[in-house]
Amino acid sequence: MMKRFLNFFAMQFVLASRSKIALFWSFVYPVVMLLLMLSVFGNLQKSGVSGADPRLVTVTGVLVLTIMSGGIFALVTVLASDLQSGVYKRLKLTDLRPLDVIFALMLRQFIIIVIGAILVLLAAKLLFRVTPNGDIASLIFLTTIGSTLFCSIGFIIVNLCSRPPAATAIANMIFLVMLFLSGSTFPKAVFPSWLANAAQILPASHLFDLLEGQLYYGEGLLDNTKSLAILLTMCLVLLIVAIKTFKWK
Amino acid sequence: MAGRTRANAMKIISVTGLEKKYGNVQALKGISFEVGRGEIFAMLGPNGSGKTTTLEILLGLRRHEAGKIEYFDANGQIGRMPRVGAVFQGRVYYESLTVRELTKYYRDLYRAPPHNISRYLDMVNLKEKLDTQYSDLSGGQQQQIAIVLALVNDPEVLFFDEPSSALDPQVRLKIWGLIRNLKSEGKTIIFTTHYIEEAEALADRVSILSKGELVITDSPTNIVRRHSENYTVEFSFEEDAGGDVFNGFSNVWFRDGIYSFSVDAIDGDLMQALKEISDKHKLSRISIGKSSLQSVFVKITEEKGA
Incomplete structure (x- = not known):
């Protein structure tokens, strides 16, 4: 069982390494976004936290973007196209189980996301001398939860859309809404209260809040238990829906 | 009872009253047929007659609304679905992988012990293409590799959906030769086609489908004798x-x-x-x-x- 899972995972990893588009969106796009966003927002000051570098809020936003892009975009684009061409119809005849497919793809995306996140943090440190707070274990934990959650969203989109263009369009819409309303690009403080409240139903909002707590405020994971509980619950529910709705064709 | 078991031992698949609907369209209208162990069985029909739907239902890729599918073991007992391999229309393999990678990865996706497929690669003269990416092969080479990849789990029954569709005559003959070789190894082969000459050249028995109905099943010779x-x-x-x-x-x-x-x-x-x-x-x-x-x-x- 494990052998088939690892074999499928290895195959997926080789495929990802040969996809120039996937490599661009996973590694180049986040770093370019970091350069652009730090250039635009880097001089804005955030009051209330003495000593912390305000540019860390921008870095946090780019990290959320990296996790979302790797979880939703990369997965939907590749999976929808493979499903339509019949690759999974052929795979169904093997002894792979849906769980092998789901977790192998999630593991692949997690590794890609972690590499993308490391590149973002390195670029921030080397090019802009921005050093984040927080501990590595908490960062990896949040990246794992975020990656699993957004991959689940990606699976659900593909499972529920019959055609790749529809899946890509819906992925785009969800991605952009979360990008703009989660605080990753614009501070939620400038939102009208109804919009700020509405934004709290988005998982990206809670991931941003938790990462911002880590990187900017130097908080521990348990300093924002409400967001952590909501994020974990959403992750679990969406993962179950992704597994239940999985289809080979 | 013993007689019935002996009769069952001769067949590997029995389909009774199979029905399938797509929305309001009745794609299969209660078709029934049997496939003998070790025979080449063709489903011949024009586009939209229900061939691919039948094949995909037999493979467990589609659900059906009514009807029964039974698989028989060599002792004539109703059993589990046998080991199957399939060659589909279109490009159903990851195209950026090489032939070597595809054979390795797909072989290891089965529980069955690895099956030596190098002789099949010899048979289709494509061993020198082992390190070529699937996308860089010609259409005919891709189809031949798809057949080899369908054999990685040493299947008892092989399903082909339009095996030589859109291929040039030389490649078509090569694929027909390969299919005959597989039959001589004892494999049961079920294929769909809209090429009459393909059904006539390969099949022991042919089912003609039209608009979701199975009109006739018999050997090509008997069909001609009885129905013309x-x-x-x-x-x-x-x-x-x-x-x-x-x-x-x-x-x-x-x-x-x-x-x-x-x-x-x-x-x-x-x-x-x-x-x-x-x-x-x-x-x-x-x-x-x-x-x-x-x-x-x-x-x-x-x-x-x-």
Whole structure:
């Protein structure tokens, strides 16, 4: 069982390494976004936290973007196209189980996301001398939860859309809404209260809040238990829906 | 009871009353057939007749609304679905992987112990393509590799969906040779096709499907013998001869500019009728031949309005 899972995972990893588009969106796009966003927002000051570098809020936003892009975009684009061409119809005849497919793809995306996140943090440190707070274990934990959650969203989109263009369009819409309303690009403080409240139903909002707590405020994971509980619950529910709705064709 | 078990041992799949709907469209209208162990079984029909749907239901890739599918083991007992391999239409493999990677990865996706497929690569003369990416192979090479990849789990039953569709004649003959070799190894082969010559050349038995109904199942020879008159007469005219040219003839079909009908015998009356037609209209072609699976297929599918 494990052998088939690892074999499928290895195959997926080789495929990802040969996809120039996937490599661009996973590694180049986040770093370019970091350069652009730090250039635009880097001089804005955030009051209330003495000593912390305000540019860390921008870095946090780019990290959320990296996790979302790797979880939703990369997965939907590749999976929808493979499903339509019949690759999974052929795979169904093997002894792979849906769980092998789901977790192998999630593991692949997690590794890609972690590499993308490391590149973002390195670029921030080397090019802009921005050093984040927080501990590595908490960062990896949040990246794992975020990656699993957004991959689940990606699976659900593909499972529920019959055609790749529809899946890509819906992925785009969800991605952009979360990008703009989660605080990753614009501070939620400038939102009208109804919009700020509405934004709290988005998982990206809670991931941003938790990462911002880590990187900017130097908080521990348990300093924002409400967001952590909501994020974990959403992750679990969406993962179950992704597994239940999985289809080979 | 023992007799029934012996009879069952001869077959590997039994399909009874299979029905499938897509929305309001009844794609399969209760089809029934059996496939014998070690035989080559063809499903022949025009596009949209339900061939691929049937094949995908047999493979467990589609659900069906009604009907029963039973698989039999070598002892004639109803058992689990046997090990299967399949060759589908289209590009169902990851195209950026090399042939070597595809064979390795797909072989390891099965519980079954690794099956040596190098002899099949020898058979199709594609061993030198082992390190070529699937996307860089020609259409014919891709199809041959797809067949080899269908064999990685040493299947008992092989399903082919239009095995030589859109391939040039040389590659088609090569694929037919490979399929015959697989039969000689004892594998059961089920394939769909809309090429009559493919069904005639390969199949031990053929099912003709039309509009979701299975019209007939038998060997190509028996189908021709049982369902055709003895001779087929074909005509075409240099210019439009008008609709009344075949007054007095029954069951005249028109397809691709050619009129055809069947007769029991070539006699004086027929020759006189042909002479009268050729006196009135300039013929570009006339042929009289023994009826073939093609003429039966055309007749059956046109009777069904396909």
